[in-house]
Amino acid sequence: MPNTNLRSQCHTFFSATPPRSAAQDFTEMAAWCEAHDIQHDSYGEGKLIQDFENKVAALLGFEAARFVITGTMTQTVALRIACQDKNNRLVALHPTAHVLLHESSNYQLLDHFTPLKVGAPYRPWTVDDLKAIPDRLGAALYELPMREIGGQLPTWEELDAIKAYCHEQNIHLHLDGARLWEAAAGYDKPLNSVAAGFDSAYVSFYKGIGGLGGAMLLGSRDFIDRSSEWMKRMGGNVYQRSPYVVAAAMRLDEKLARMPAYLQRTRDLYQLLTRYPGWQVNPQQPHCNMLHIYFPVNLDTANTARDQLAKDHGVWLFGRVSDAALPQQCYIELYVGEALLALSDEQVGTILGQFQALLATS
Numbered sequence: 557m558p559n560t561n562l563r564s565q566c567h568t569f570f571s572a573t574p575p576r577s578a579a580q581d582f583t584e585m586a587a588w589c590e591a592h593d594i595q596h597d598s599y600g601e602g603k604l605i606q607d608f609e610n611k612v613a614a615l616l617g618f619e620a621a622r623f624v625i626t627g628t629m630t631q632t633v634a635l636r637i638a639c640q641d642k643n644n645r646l647v648a649l650h651p652t653a654h655v656l657l658h659e660s661s662n663y664q665l666l667d668h669f670t671p672l673k674v675g676a677p678y679r680p681w682t683v684d685d686l687k688a689i690p691d692r693l694g695a696a697l698y699e700l701p702m703r704e705i706g707g708q709l710p711t712w713e714e715l716d717a718i719k720a721y722c723h724e725q726n727i728h729l730h731l732d733g734a735r736l737w738e739a740a741a742g743y744d745k746p747l748n749s750v751a752a753g754f755d756s757a758y759v760s761f762y763k764g765i766g767g768l769g770g771a772m773l774l775g776s777r778d779f780i781d782r783s784s785e786w787m788k789r790m791g792g793n794v795y796q797r798s799p800y801v802v803a804a805a806m807r808l809d810e811k812l813a814r815m816p817a818y819l820q821r822t823r824d825l826y827q828l829l830t831r832y833p834g835w836q837v838n839p840q841q842p843h844c845n846m847l848h849i850y851f852p853v854n855l856d857t858a859n860t861a862r863d864q865l866a867k868d869h870g871v872w873l874f875g876r877v878s879d880a881a882l883p884q885q886c887y888i889e890l891y892v893g894e895a896l897l898a899l900s901d902e903q904v905g906t907i908l909g910q911f912q913a914l915l916a917t918s
């Protein structure tokens with residue numbers, strides 16, 4: 557049976573938020589629109605979208621914001637404009653940056669900018685990593701938290717040092733804030749303190765916030781106006797963005813308020829995971845409400861055990877498992893959200909125990 561079928565037959569979920577049907581989403585969205593007298597936008601103009609842009613700009617402490625259909629379009633355009641401003645095409649990015657790994661070389665094929673890797677692949681980059689680059693840079697992108705390495709964050713002091721150095725060196729510092737909401741909870745700081753010192757930022761509305769898609773670019777008014785023109789050029793000027801904005805706007809406040817609870821649940825999970833000394837977690841202690849768990853088996857064994865857990869117990873533990881560097885090792889990403897909050901420690905312990913037993917026999 558394909559995994560999507562198996563997943564849909566499960567009653568218990570571990571990572572993120574239990575799946576919702578399209579009908580559930582649209583019903584909730586319709587009710588919210590009725591309650592708030594929402595009208596569609598027209599090419600991104602209208603009260604709904606402008607209010608939402610102003611709200612997020614104020615939350616993060618930026619002058620202006622633009623709702624955009626994807627983060628992929630947002631960030632490459634933002635870096636393009638930043639490089640134009642500095643008259644320098646070089647952008648420093650961590651080797652695991654989304655732009656480098658998952659965007660089909662858009663920066664290159666669309667002639668946006670020239671990337672330069674900064675730092676080591678398995679840890680957040682530091683100001684010393686940046687100083688070690690002898691070239692003059694136009695921009696640098698920092699992802700908070702760094703998803704591909706288990707949601708690691710630099711220390712607050714390290715982040716401050718990077719902000720100060722970029723400012724001093726006239727390097728445009730851009731924030732990949734796909735999971736900024738989670739990072740702020742991890743630092744226990746307000747969103748505007750985390751974003752302060754960045755020249756521009758992108759945030760996402762379909763990961764922790766649970767929208768249908770969509771992103772926002774934040775920066776100075778002039779930067780946003782020029783970026784918006786470029787995104788229009790690239791086909792980003794969607795006629796009505798209201799479905800995406802509604803799905804995001806109706807959940808933002810509630811989800812932001814839940815982030816500290818997700819972090820606490822992550823701390824609980826770390827405690828429960830100490831029962832499995834053969835499994836390893838990355839990072840060693842939670843930085844925010846996500847983590848990687850490394851299992852001492854290959855990928856096929858982990859997939860077989862996951863599917864068996866679903867068949868035997870109706871529990872869906874994870875979606876994707878990835879190969880690790882060693883042959884008998886693989887890892888999963890867990891996002892700690894509503895799904896884990898809905899389970900007691902005892903239930904979590906039972907599920908992990910069942911999975912451990914299946915790993916041993918798969």
Ligand SMILES: Cc1ncc(COP(=O)(O)O)c(C=O)c1O
Nearest residue numbers: 626627628629654703732734771
């Ligand atoms: C860290 C990071 N940056 C950027 C993106 C791109 O966002 P979008 O899917 O909206 O293009 C993602 C998406 O997963 C991401 O995880």
